[in-house]
Amino acid sequence: MEGWSKLSSSLGAINFSQAGSKFTKGFSSSVQATRERLGQIAPEDITELPQEYKDLEARVDALRHAHEALLKITKVYNTESYDYPVQVQESITELSQSVGFNITNFAANNLKGTNLPVPTSPTAPPQKGHKTLPHALARAASSATTAISGPATGAGPAETGDKLGKALGLYANGWEKIAAARLDQDDAIVNNFLHPWQQTLNTSISLALKARQAVQVSRLELDAAKQTLKTAGPSKQEQARLEVENAEDDLVQKTEVAITLMKTVLENPEPIKNLNELAKSQLIFFSTAAEALQSVQGEIEELSVAAEGDYRKSRDH
Numbered sequence: 001m002e003g004w005s006k007l008s009s010s011l012g013a014i015n016f017s018q019a020g021s022k023f024t025k026g027f028s029s030s031v032q033a034t035r036e037r038l039g040q041i042a043p044e045d046i047t048e049l050p051q052e053y054k055d056l057e058a059r060v061d062a063l064r065h066a067h068e069a070l071l072k073i074t075k076v077y078n079t080e081s082y083d084y085p086v087q088v089q090e091s092i093t094e095l096s097q098s099v100g101f102n103i104t105n106f107a108a109n110n111l112k113g114t115n116l117p118v119p120t121s122p123t124a125p126p127q128k129g130h131k132t133l134p135h136a137l138a139r140a141a142s143s144a145t146t147a148i149s150g151p152a153t154g155a156g157p158a159e160t161g162d163k164l165g166k167a168l169g170l171y172a173n174g175w176e177k178i179a180a181a182r183l184d185q186d187d188a189i190v191n192n193f194l195h196p197w198q199q200t201l202n203t204s205i206s207l208a209l210k211a212r213q214a215v216q217v218s219r220l221e222l223d224a225a226k227q228t229l230k231t232a233g234p235s236k237q238e239q240a241r242l243e244v245e246n247a248e249d250d251l252v253q254k255t256e257v258a259i260t261l262m263k264t265v266l267e268n269p270e271p272i273k274n275l276n277e278l279a280k281s282q283l284i285f286f287s288t289a290a291e292a293l294q295s296v297q298g299e300i301e302e303l304s305v306a307a308e309g310d311y312r313k314s315r316d317h
Contacts, residue, residue, distance in 0.1 A: 029220035032227070036220075045226070047219050053255055056262040060208055063266065067201045074197075074278065077189045081131035134179035134289075141172035163307045167300045174296035178289045185285035192277035200270055208265045211258035218254045222247035 035041050076082035129135055149165035225243040232240040 028224035028228070029217055032220045032224040041223070041227075045223065047223055047226075047251070049215070049219065049255065050259075053215070053259055056259060056266070057212060059266055060205065060212075060262045063271075064201070064205050064209070067197060067205065067271070071194070071197055071201065074189065074194060077186045077194060080183075080186065083133040084131055084136055086136065130179065130183065132179060132182050134175050134182045138172050138175035138179050141168045141175060145169040145172060163303045167303045170296045170299050170303075174292040177292040181285050181288035181292075185281050188281040188284075189278055192281065193274050196270060196274045200268070200274075204261075204265045204268060208258065208261040211254070211261045215251070215254045215258045218247070218251040222251050 032041070036046065129139060145165050145168040148168065149162065222244070225240070225247045229237070229240040229244050
């Protein structure tokens with residue numbers, strides 16, 4: 001037991017010594033950084049990092065800024081309604097309808113067998129439509145088609161009105177195809193671009209930035225050790241010199257690690273692959289939209305020419 005106690009005391013002393021050393025280094029580097037910011041350290045007393053390291057730093061920063069700038073814009077693809085601001089009003093209406101449905105359904109199921117009037121149980125909850133501009137255009141055109149092509153009154157539907165109803169139906173069908181393509185595009189962009197693009201930012205780029213932070217801390221510790229060596233008395237000269245040598249070795253090692261990680265980030269082909277997926281998804285959507293509109297526009301133009309011809313004939317008589 002006595003031997004174990006001595007061993008425990010010894011280990012405790014070592015751990016305490018290591019913790020104290022880390023604290024001292026951390027404090028010294030913080031003081032060094034503050035003095036540098038205040039201009040109290042001469043430029044020649046600040047250790048110069050290799051030019052290769054500084055060039056890689058600039059390139060990694062540019063890569064990080066590029067990722068953040070594009071991510072800031074393309075995050076809209078995570079939100080279905082990015083091109084349809086009216087969705088807020090529609091969402092409020094749908095929420096009111098949903099609450100009303102739930103209350104009525106609850107009352108219909110729980111007031112049976114009581115003296116209170118039982119409301120008619122709703123057959124189905126209100127439908128929720130997709131909140132995108134293509135879906136909204138398809139719904140609006142479809143509703144207009146139903147309104148115009150509804151039951152005829154008097155002598156029958158007017159020819160122009162009939163043609164307009166047909167044209168609106170064609171327009172609605174075209175936008176239904178575009179609406180489906182819009183959802184496919186957004187899913188593809190989220191899965192094949194946004195997620196991996198964000199992943200690169202959070203992993204490899206972030207890892208390189210942490211390695212650079214370690215280099216900065218090591219450089220501050222080295223310069224603080226050099227300052228200590230300058231002012232050390234004869235009895236502490238040797239210890240201070242060893243601290244400088246250890247700090248130099250640490251800085252060299254951390255700089256090499258940071259250079260390796262930054263090179264790995266810059267050579268990574270994934271960002272180009274991700275950008276290709278973004279462009280490909282957008283191309284498919286716009287191609288589908290162009291094809292759908294080109295098809296319906298030709299038919300609508302024929303109806304337009306026919307309607308104009310009928311109108312001219314009616315004015316001639």
